Amino acid sequence: MKSLLGAACKNPKHAVPGLTGRWRPPWPTVAWFSTTPVSHRSKKSSKSRSRSVQLFDPRTLRTGMQRDQDDSLSKDLPRRPDHVVKRHYRNFHDFTLNHFGKLVKSLGAFPHNQEEWRSFGVNSQLQLDHEISLFKSTLTKAFDLAIEAGKTSRAENRTFWSLRNAFIRSDAAGLLRELKYTFQTFLMRSRFPKAVNELHMAISDLRFPYEWYPATRMMQRTIHLHVGPTNSGKTYNALKALENARTGVYAGPLRLLAHETFSRFLAKRRPCALITGEELRIPADSDTWFHSCTVEMTPLNTRVDVAVIDEIQMINSDDRGWAWTQAFLGVQAKEVHLCGEERVVPLIQGLCARIGEKCIVHRYERLNPLSVMDESLKGKFKNLRKGDAVVAFSRVNIHQIKKGIEEKTGRRCAVVYGSLPPETRASQAALFNDPDNDYDFLVASDAIGMGLNLEIKRVIFDASYKFDGVGIRQLTIPEIRQIGGRAGRFRTAAQEAKGDTTAAPSAGLVTAMEDEDLEPIREAFTKNPPPITTAGLFPPSTVIERFHSLFPPRTPTSFVLARLRELSRLSPRFHMCDFTDAMEIAEIIKPYELSVADRCVFLSAPVVLRDPRQVMALEAFAKCVAQLGSGNLLDFAEIDLEVLDEPTPAHPSQQTQHLHRLESLHHTITLYLWLSYRYQGVFQSQALAFKVKEMVETKISEHLEQLTFVPDVQRHRRQRMRRLAAMTEEKERNLLGPEDEELPPHHEEQVGVFEGDEELFEGEVDEVEGEGMEEGEGVEEGEGMEEGEGVEEGGGAEEVEVESEVEVESEVEQRKGKKSEGLAEASKE
Structure with a gap:
């Protein structure tokens, strides 16, 4: 590879260690929590208390809190005893305070991070210590309100509600993200007077997105x-x-x-x-x-x-x-x-x-009949028929199944998935559609559910669950119907070529590899999916830029996004799309001197944030734009080009790691190409990037062709994933409570204070005023920018390595959280 590209590249650095990952203490764990059902402490005793302790697993705490919430929302389940619920909340209070300590440590002391602290109105270490003490007291009051008065709803106790649901949804990483935003909002409370809040509210009013496109409205x-x-x-x-x-x-x-x-x-x-x-x-x-x-x-x-x-x-x-x-x-x-x-x-x-x-x-009505079979394939490829398509949800699994089918049947098998080059995909589809060759079967990703032109007689689900980039979950009813509905053709290509309009349409059949997955598939075809009532919305870059200009200089973009998300007013026809990735990208590129316009471009970059190599490449690209440096592909040591020189390892575990590096390189080159269209004067090695991308795809294909199929391993994998999917479904059930608890987060009379927590702040704002705080330095003028284009879809979950899905699930939140806190220290160093 060095001889081909003319430069040597370094191996990727290790990921920056962070503090917001999923908390997995070594066993036995440190004694943190009390389980003694004593009466809750008074406000005076809450600051200094002596409590008995025992070994405690935070996973048990999260599960217990989830069950407490489910019980309170269900009319059929008996309510848990109050002392059990209170015990969980006390433990969660201690857990939250401990992680707040980690958060403060990751943000750094005032002397080492003065610019950022000053942007939040903190001008000395003494003032910072005082604000931290006040915030801890505020957290304790919020928990007292939940434990003593039973006020846990969004309207009555916003702070507790937000922290609890962040913890239940995303474990410790989600809790730390919510803590960080809550603490930063607390620091900015004196900088959000009524006039500023009114400006914030005006810009964050997203109820009329039709007006964003005046030329179209004409x-x-x-x-x-x-x-x-x-x-x-x-x-x-x-x-x-x-x-x-x-x-x-x-x-x-x-x-x-x-x-x-x-x-x-x-x-x-x-x-x-x-x-x-x-x-x-x-x-x-x-x-x-x-x-x-x-x-x-x-x-x-x-x-x-x-x-x-x-x-x-x-x-x-x-x-x-x-x-x-x-x-x-x-x-x-x-x-x-x-x-x-x-x-x-x-x-x-x-x-x-x-x-x-x-x-x-x-x-329109379906042109040919479709039915779900009464039996699965019993996990045996000998039960396959010509024209069958097996649907799997990862690239590795697709090639393993292909290898197993060809070994067991002696017939050829075509493959189709998202990251295949277009020419390869077209040739594979043509081989499968041609009735006169020996390509009898197809193994494909769920991309076929989006309408690819394939002549499939029977769709066979390898599983009824998938890894969606965050966790293992059951397939939804629309997904099953979309994929299964590709079975059967109204008229084949051969019939159309002959002009045969009299042939009867072929019926479509749907089944699964194993009986355990057949029942949810059958149920999906008997139930109607819920109606779609809202359209997704994300603030355009023009809105983000205007909103950003109302904050003091050096205010982190991640906080601006969190504030915008919090204040956004939406029409009942719209809902806000997920901000998580954009906020994490904002934290990653925070150390670099980028304009708000440039930051908005990077917010939609197609990067897989759970991959440390891609995160390092994103940092390098942002630094290159900030410094107007050389964007030559070979100048980036963070791009792992050396993997192209390395032969495929012999050991299975090393093969998995090798494939991960190849896939990571493929995504990194895709990111480079994406940026090359937006910064044409910086990233100029576009032709070379296309060549490297082609080489990576060839290496990946060669690697996948060498995979072997082991029936017992596949069976155990399905069982393990099925259990994980069931656990995920149980955790997500009734997560946020009844609809009447989903109040709009934009009551004007409460903006600038934690909605529902006004009584927690009485007498505290005045206490810190005049304590070394200076007047704000004004607002940044927003720089003009065009509306940024969106992130390109990266091929879907079929590109995730299945054999590592369990490992990825356990590391996803850890990797996600490592950026915002760990990079803060890295930027100081």
């Missing part, structure tokens, strides 16, 4: 909503309308679909541009062309005749729903064709009525 669009089950022809009809137009846009959820539509238009000799996060192909011999893109990259400043937005039901996604909302509200097309499920109709009709646009609903 048009009179017609919305065509194509809804129906899979294999009903809805996308086919929408694409027909696009083909008959002079100019148009196709926006899909996957790079695979964008490439498929791109190839379709080229085959019809229609000029077409391909726009994804890592690739941009513009026709050189035409003045006008069609656009085929991922939904995040939908061009909003180009007027076209027809726009097709596929899989519109994903507008409800907590992660990517904002991209569908942005595309739907902002695309400048005379006709907008939306394709999706029936359950999205009321939402789209309501949005169209709100913006005054005509909505025409086209409903």
Whole structure:
């Protein structure tokens, strides 16, 4: 590799150690908590108390608090004794105070982090110590309110409610994130007078996202909503309308679909541009062309005749729903064709009525029958039939199953998944679709559920659960229906080529590899998924920049985002998408002198934050932009190019590590390409990056081809993952309580104080005023910027290594938390 690229690269550094990871104490653990059911202490005795202690596992605490909450919300389950609930809350109080101590240590003393402390109004170590003491007292009051008065709701005791739910949802890492924001808000309380709060509220008013696209609102669009089950022809009809137009846009959820539509238009000799996060192909011999893109990259400043937005039901996604909302509200097309499920109709009709646009609903019925089989394959590949597709949820598992099928049946097996190069995927699909060769079977990821053109007779689920990047969970009803619905074809390609319109459509069948997974699949086809009532929303970069300008200089962007999330006012038709990744990226790039505009670009970068190598690469890229340095690919020692020179290890455990390094390098190169389109004058090695990306994909394919299939290992893996999925489902059940507890976080009369906690702060703000605090230095003027484009979808969960899923699940929160606190110390060093 050194001879090919002309430079030697260093091995990746170790991840910066952090303090916010999942707490896993060595056994026996330190004695932290009391379990003696004594009457709760008074305010005076709460500061100094003597309590008996015993060994305590925080996982037990979290489970106990979850059950306390479930019992209080359920009418069927008996309530737990009050002394048990109070004991859990006391233990949680001590646990929270201990982790607050870790948080303060990670933030650093005043002399070592003066600029950041001053941005929060702290001007001396003495004042910082006093604020820490006051905050601890405030936490204790909030817990006293929960224990003595039983006030635990969001309206009555916001601080306790937020900390408890962060802990239940994300363990110690989530608790530390919430503690950090709560403490920073506490420090800023004197800097949020009424006038400033009013400005904050005005900018964070996101109830009218339609107004973000004034040019589109000046048009009179017609919305065509194509809804129906899979294999009903809805996308086919929408694409027909696009083909008959002079100019148009196709926006899909996957790079695979964008490439498929791109190839379709080229085959019809229609000029077409391909726009994804890592690739941009513009026709050189035409003045006008069609656009085929991922939904995040939908061009909003180009007027076209027809726009097709596929899989519109994903507008409800907590992660990517904002991209569908942005595309739907902002695309400048005379006709907008939306394709999706029936359950999205009321939402789209309501949005169209709100913006005054005509909505025409086209409903479709499935063109061929579909049924769930009574029996599974019993885990035996000999029960496979020609035309079967086995659906797995990781790249490693896909290739292991492929190897097992070919060994047991003696027939060839094609593979299709998200990260395959487009040409390879097209050739694999063609081999499977051709009835005259010996490629009888297909192993694919859940990407086939998004409408890839495959002639599948029977869909077989390898499992009814998946690793979604955070944990193991059961497949949802819509996911099972989307994937299973790909079974059966109305008319095969061979029949269409012969012009045979009389052949009866082939029926589709759905089953599973094992009986344990068949029942949830059968249930999914008998239940109706819940209706979609809200569209995802994420503040555009213009809003973030304006909001940021109202804070003192050097205020961390992560705090600004947390404050914006907290104050945002939304219409009942919208919900706020997840801020977690954006806030973590903001913490990672905090040490570098970037403009607010540049920070907004990096917030949507396609980086896998649980991978330390990618985090280091992100830091290096941010530093390069900040210093206007050389963006030559070979100049970044953080890019692990040496892995391309290393042969595949012989030992299985080393093979897994080797594959992780290759996948990490692939994601890092993708990130480099993504940035090269946004900073063309900095990251100039685009051609070399494409070459390296191709080499990495070749190495990964060679590695996966060498995998072996061991039936017992696969069976035990399914059992283990099934248990983890059940545990995840139980933990998430009734997590946030009844709907009436989900109050809007924007009561104007409470802004600037913890909503529901006003009585905890009485007499405390005046106590710290005049104690070395200076007047604010004013606000930063926001720099002009264009609205940033969204993050490119990275291929889905099929790219996660299955054999390491259990390890990843136990490390995800640890790695997630390592950045915000650990990097604070690293930046000082």
